[in-house]
Amino acid sequence: MSNEQYSLLKASEINSMDAFEFHHPLNPNSEVYLRFLGRAVGLKRIGVTIACIPPGKESFIYHAHQNEEEWVYILSGQGIAEIGDMEYEVEPGDFMGFGLPQQPHHLRNPFSEELVYLMGGEAGRLDVGVFPRLGKRVIRDNESAYIVDESALQLFDGSK
Template sequence: MYLSADDIAALEGVTKQHFLNDRAIRVNKSLGDAVGLQRLGVHLIRVAPGCYSTEYHAHHYEEECLYVLSGRGLATLGERRVAVGPGDFIGCPTNGVAHDLYNDGDGPLTCLVIGQRLDQDVSDYPRRGKRLYRNSGEWNLVDQADIERIER
């Protein structure tokens, strides 16, 4: 399937707010959905100044990456904070460090975000003390303090 630049410009962006962070608001154009991708999410996102792209998180099974097209931001990668701008790339392998992206600039931050769409994934939200289990469309959010670890 093919999308021209005009097709992409005409796509309606959907405003999404993260369920754990009311300051994580982005306008999302799902390029992957538009061409029928099922196992790979490809999104053109725009983040307004003063907003995050998502809540600080890490995936246990899905990989994701981000390429900055325009604007300025501040990426948090574990304990490290990095200023990002056009042409910068961030890769988030499985079981990597938690991460987020904040628009600290004066204008919109526009990025291409690509990630796997597995039927099952586990994501940690360390600043919220939460863990999300996704299983074939069912989402279960638990407090990390309530997780019992079993030694085998």
């Protein structure tokens, strides 16, 4: 395969990709199907993914990243976006961006048709996700991720 072919995914190829079924371990209502477009064309520093949330399900969990910006663009269906303390109905053509410092956010689909969106962001080696409603954090280091209770965090002070 030439570099040009590797850099292009035709719509027919995208539509035939197997979706990865993901359920967030801390949200029993999480069910999202992911097609990793960025990985398929060799992107290493940014992620681009088509996501689909079935009716009555949610994306991941109400969260904020500490080191990675991310964005969401609604392709079809409707959803409810929680951003900070507010809720917004979202529909095709709506765009959300989460810079740093990041507002906690979440996407759910209480409607009768699937919600399909394009999402992307940075894919750094190290990120910390905050789950403010649960008092937990996830620390991702390369391919490994660790969940910790915020109550167990201790400030590291090497000055003493």
